[in-house]
Amino acid sequence: MKIKRCLVASALLSGAANFNLHAQDDEEVTDLGIFISEQIAAEESDSLIPTDRTVDSAFFDDMDLVDIPRAITVLSPEAMEQFQINDFDDLQKVGAGTERYNFYGIPGAPVLRGWQGGIYYNGMLRPFQRNEMPTSFGSLEAMEIVKGPAPAQYIPSHVGGYVNMIPKSPFFDESRGSVTLEAGSNDHYNVQVDQGAPFMLGKAPAAYRLSLSVQDADSYWKNVGNDYLSLYAALKVKLSDKTSIFAGAEYYEFESNENAGWNRPTQNLVDNNEYVIGEPLSVVRPGNGGIADRNIVDGLVWGYAPLTNGNYADFRALVVPADIVEAAGLPADQLAALKNMADAEVRAATYAGMPDDVVQTTSGYLYTPEYFLAGGTPFTTTIDADDVLSDLSDFADSEDIMAFFDITHNFDSGSTLTNKLFVEKIDTDKVSSYQYAFRMSQEVVDDRISLTNEIDIGDSMSLLLNYGAQARLTKAKQLQDFWVEPMARRDISLPTISANSVFLSGSDIDPLAGGNNYWGGNFGASGPGGHAAESELTQMGLFLSSKFDIGESFSILASARYDSIDYEVRVPDEPTDIEQNIVTGDDTFLNWSINPSFKINESLSLYGALQEATTYAPLQGGAIVGDQNFGESSLKEVGIKMSAMEGNLFSTLSYYEWDQASFNDITGTSDPYESEGIEFELAYAATESTTIIASFSDRETRRTTSLGYRTMPFGLLDPTGAGNDEIGVALEGGALLNQFANAFGGFTPEGGSPSANPDLIVPGAPQTVVKLFVSNTFNENFGASIGAVWSDSYWTSYDRNIEIDSSTVVNANLWYETEAWKAMLSLENLTEEDYFLGADPNFAANNLLTKAPEDVQMKLTLTVPF
Structure with a gap:
């Protein structure tokens, strides 16, 4: 793979250089107009204060953060760099409600408000994959984190919230680029090349962007790697005074293996x-x-x-x-x-x-x-923190191809017609020698057309409408071997x-039991199901969003969506022990939300949100098994937003409640949960050189029915009656430890309702978290930032037999910058705190724990612009 990466890098650099020369041949001064001015303004909106950027992914494009009646965290390119946001696990460093569960060390999806979140790219829902690969950040410029279910104009996703990944945009101001080199702890090496320029496509002003990221790295944990390649290209063209296009594509290749952490937790x-x-x-x-x-x-x-x-x-x-x-x-x-x-x-x-x-x-x-x-x-x-279950023979390899094409037309009437086309294909193959295997192929084609227009209603009222239709096709096949x-x-x-x-697994052929492979589970499991499923899902939707302004102080945002789905689910044509079984079905869903907002004065505004939604939660590889992958959910949220001191101070305080019927990809059923919490965020530019960012979040998520398979309390109560987990491990370490009620002589004697946790509060991650970050530029060349994340103690399993202590993790950056280069030294866990990463509460929290690096992790980054 390293040879292939080098060849791709050489081709990209050569192509960029040639394209750049062509772009610079035309030295005519061209009036690029308002469109180009807007593009340049967007490129320059790069500060740590979130209100310096508009938000596209909540209700309408280019809305000011203070006017959106939902809790949202905005991460600019500068914030991404200073907080060192390199994957979804890193989101726990910034913002309220952003959490971290260790899904076997591969952060495929974010965790928001105590639940998995959806991923949108340029406003379009990406295929879901829980931990098949880290979602690529190679094409990412900035990020919008919206808490709670997606508003109705977006296709349904998870209840916790969603992340909208904003793609790298072409440069319209001048030809420019950079080369970034990273070297860090654990043989971490990364090269990024980014280049773009404006040019004339015939008589149409245009710009392009090319970006390459190549990483070859081990990790803190033994036998766990993190190698990838990302190649991204984007193009923007102003076809006419009224019509423009934005298109891009990314190729991403990931090679690594899972980090299962410590087994035998006590x-x-x-x-x-x-x-x-x-x-x-x-x-x-x-x-x-x-x-x-x-x-x-x-x-x-x-x-x-x-x-x-x-x-x-x-x-x-x-x-x-x-x-x-x-x-x-x-x-x-x-x-x-x-x-x-x-x-x-x-x-x-x-x-x-x-x-x-x-x-x-x-x-x-x-x-x-x-x-x-x-x-x-x-x-x-x-044992040490880096002694984990992973093996050098394990692998988790993925390939992802993603493309998007947007075309926007502005009518003389002031209306705007937008069509967004999104295509993505993912293939993964994963094997762990302790007996786990997963293989997935997923294809998505998604098209959304919408019309936005404003209607004046008298002198003090106006109505902004966005309405349209969407069609999405998802084909997914997954094979899984996880029974034992x-x-x-x-x-x-x-x-x-x-x-x-060490065990045979997945596609390995069993030489002693009929020459079958293991994708079926070897228990005659009926299908389709979590073991083996192939599905084709068609989603057709109609949506309407509106913003009704009454005077200068009161507005109501409302949205509604009607969806129709058709699906076919079958057992894949593989040599498994599951008999062929085909399930077909169709259904309809209605989502709606109403969001009032009242501006108390120029600085303060109150907002509310009431939403009834359908959440979409497929199997971990994107396939579905039926209607149970679509669950009913609701959101109630109230909050207050403040923007003062000429935009230098912004804060949000919100209270929320949500409930949902969530799909359990182990049992194939919908399980009910509910949650409530409080969140506070603050961003304050104290001076021109000093910025303070802080947040507080406290939430409680509960399951509202008795626990089921794989969520059963672990409770390794040994037969001696001592109740010592170490004795339980010693006497049951060769068992499956799958949390069955009354299994193995009754080591889960309380079944699905543990006395230590009668409210069934969901474990696995801290419920209360406080974050503080300070960034200071000392002069035009030198700056530093330091951040701390305090997490309260938490339980790892439903029966509360293992407790993780509270922790304070401190990270810091030092940078020096000239016109010719910039160097940044990033330090994580500066105080060498002894802490753990959150664990999946539905399974891993009962069987695995992952300890975070105990010593300081360092990375030196050198960026040279050209």
């Missing part, structure tokens, strides 16, 4: 980095490629393996190396209570009934409940990965 692991060691009894078989036979693991867990002694618990418990046990000087009764696997009689009794070719465990001591009843304790060792996923089997404290914790 409170002692969180507090002291103490990890329960050992691996389960061997189920390695030579005929299975010399690795663990997952069919035996399934049988041992569910009780259908051919054990003649019936003691399935032996194969769920962990084995501790003999030298460690014997050096511990255990009392005789405790040592006798462990099973010594070096004893041939013990071994024969343990493996009785197992296939003859299983490579048996011949040393070490097997945990038993009797050992803990005799006062024994689990054996642990200290026995992550707890692997001992990540070991320097190498044993064959006993």
